[in-house]
Amino acid sequence: MFNRFMFPVVMVLAGCAASSVRDMPTRAQLSQSPLPPMKSFAATSARAPVRSNANIAADFLALHFELESGRELPAFTRFEQPITLRVTGAPPPNLQNDLSQLLGRLRSEAGINIRQVTDSNANITIEAVSRDEIRRALPQAACFVVPNVSSLADFRHKRRKPETNWALLSERRELGIFIPNDVSPQEVRDCLHEELAQAIGPLNDLYRLPDSVFNDDNVHTVLTGFDMLILRTGYDPALRNGMTRDEVAKALPGILARQNPRGVRVAARPVSKTPRSWINATQTALGPGATQTQRRKAAKEATRIAQQQGWTDHRRAFSHYILGRMVQSGDPETAQQHYRSALYYLSQTPGTDLQAAYVVTQTAAYALANGQPDEARQQIRPQLQVARRAENAALLSTLMLLDAEALDLQGQRDKAADVRLDSLGWARYGFGSDWAVRARMQEVAALNPRQQLGG
Template identity: 45%
Template sequence: MSATLPLTRRTARRPRRVRLAALGLGLMTLVACGAPEMREPRGRTGPAPVEVSALRMDLPPMKRFTSAPETTPRRSNAQMAQDFMDLSFRLETGATLPVFSRFEGPISVRVVGARVPPSLNADLGDLLGRLKREAGLDITLVSRSAPAAITIELVPAAAFRKRAPNTACIAAADVSGWSEFRTARAASWTTVRTRTRAAIFIPTGGTPQDMRDCLHEELAQALGPLNDLFRLPDSVFNDDNFHSVLTGFDMLMLRATYAPELRSGLTAEQVAALIGPLLDRLNPAGRGGGVAPVDTTPADWIANVTRAMEGGALSARRTAAARAVSIARSRGWTDTRAGLSFFLLGRLQQGQDTNAARTNLDQARRLFAGSSLTDIAAAHTTLQLAAVDLVRGDYATALDRLDPAIAAATRAQNAALLSSLMLTKAEILVRTGRAGEAQPVRLDSLGWARYGFGSDRDVFAHIAEIQALAR
């Protein structure tokens, strides 16, 4: 039996924030990292799991996060000043932006399109509230018929996939709707000197969490930084995609973007002279810290990580992940890039070599656990380790890891990851003769699962997949 958690969701971001499908039980927010199929080998016997049919009850109401996550940046302003420059003046392609750009004046947002779910409206309201409070933005939701600086449009899934295959959602410059986007020349952020309009396109039919994650990432990009940096441990502006909602670092970057000291049209040299004192004013707690040397992420590491996370033959992806690990070791990395390298290699070895997978996932978890900035990455890794432990029958080890990971997923407001960890814990409790303790854990997880996975059918299938690992 492959110790692999099933493939369900997104993402990788390009300069236009195009995001691809991802691996892992709705929990691994990584690019197109398809999981080996979870078919049970013929003749496998073992203790029968709790039958999903026994859980065919009315599910509890969907849960959603209503309070803001922790939003305190926890790095030095000097370090974050360098991050601001790299996020604001470069694209992932390597292109350099000639000038700084932002919206000038009040920013209006509207939602249009078909089948706008109530959860999206609620999540957008919460996000706009955070942008006002934490980033100081003058941003307002207007009616769908009113002109707006930023248009969020839900597009029928078939039409979206035809125009933008293998993407989760898109932020586009200088357009106000899907029809215009389909027919206009491809707008480039490199030509924008002052932002006047932008559009975010989200396909219909996604889970509530998928749509919320698109709102956070694409709206942040339409408003502010256009780049993604693998070195960032505490940001959605990172193609490892461990974070799914805007962090304290992200809010500080947006607050700095719209500070009165800056304006559209400034050059990189002008912004560089202003950003240090500006961050000291906005974030006094970050004053006085040092600047760790920035080891530029080499193109060959990015290429191998991208290849490991994309679709294709598993053997080729494992080879790419192994090369990424080799590069990380040769450069002496101990940061989030090193953790991601070991994570990907272990993740891709799960269907091939359980012992090697566990070794590499353990190394990734140790790297991530070394800093509070990467506790959500450690939680993702814990879930993959729990899959290995379930297959091995090492229930005690898996159980010890889960509670800290559950707390991290709660803080990061990742319902798909949270419900997966809780369902895994419930299954382990059943397997160790503690069914009474398992029942409330499973029941509590189901409301989060409805937000993270969507339909009742997908929730029940998800439970069955976790049970299948434990057979």
């Protein structure tokens, strides 16, 4: 995903936070002592999607025969197996473990014959470089993938040549993936999942997908069951390089009947396209380069378009969520109305529990800041398992920190201290540097009315 939004994994809570924090003893100790060891998620597998194969076939075609710009692709392309992959540059310590887990999942869940090698002629090269180097190459990218290159230097030399044009590919033989090595472990892992999935699979993103990394909303950052099915379908023997959209469309019912038999019995759901006007407004609201006034205007426009389209799905919810974020610092009560609207539309859309967990960090923070710890904990507790299942350490640690402050307000200070301490190992994976972890802890602590009153 070239234009991966620089949209924080967890939303800013400052709309209802105090400007200064007076640490309680447990927090003071944590702010001065070495942080606990970083935690990470064990190898896992995703749940299979529960949707109609007819819908999945339409998604497959849109993902493989269009670019994010809307340009149509003339032919289906993939690697011929087996696929080899190597790592170059200066990879951070966590990269290898996360990459090994990802390759294992691709082999077991997607049935793709892919392995890591040290040979210079590997099909895929992952080069780990600094964030600044990536931005100098593509200013709006957090990480990216390019065909027919094996290094950033190679990309700079070929970037305007035909061989780096996705639309001109007839098959995939060599690809370069560029990953930052000076960001949080979670962001490194997220880039691995997104860019490797694009390197071997779909080139497009679709906002209509509620449960996929092939969606620029950046909610899902670890390959889902739907994603694995899309990849497995793309490497089915019935498909081959050079097939047209019509040829692939004819083959998909039989392929999906084999790959996803439960989807044969599920009725298709009507799906509306996402207009370019909504995409542009959303990108302006969340992407770099816009002023705060421009962001708010764009968020309002996205919400207006979503209403005009008659959407009742996660896209309508996302519009309200974005607008809530835009107005939160100046009008927290209006922001909460938008968050409640977002939660309502998410409740109408199956498979959006992770989206709801993001919104709950805002609504629970508001309850906490208003001295309602019981309400805050009631909202937080169901989301903890959602964040764990999604392997989102940044979200998980923020929910746990909110829970700790709510426990403190309830008078359960020992339990609050235990939850707070446990959250920091996840925060180290999710946010990376010690200063970022401590800043998140202080930000959440500032929501506690006792802190604001100096108690």
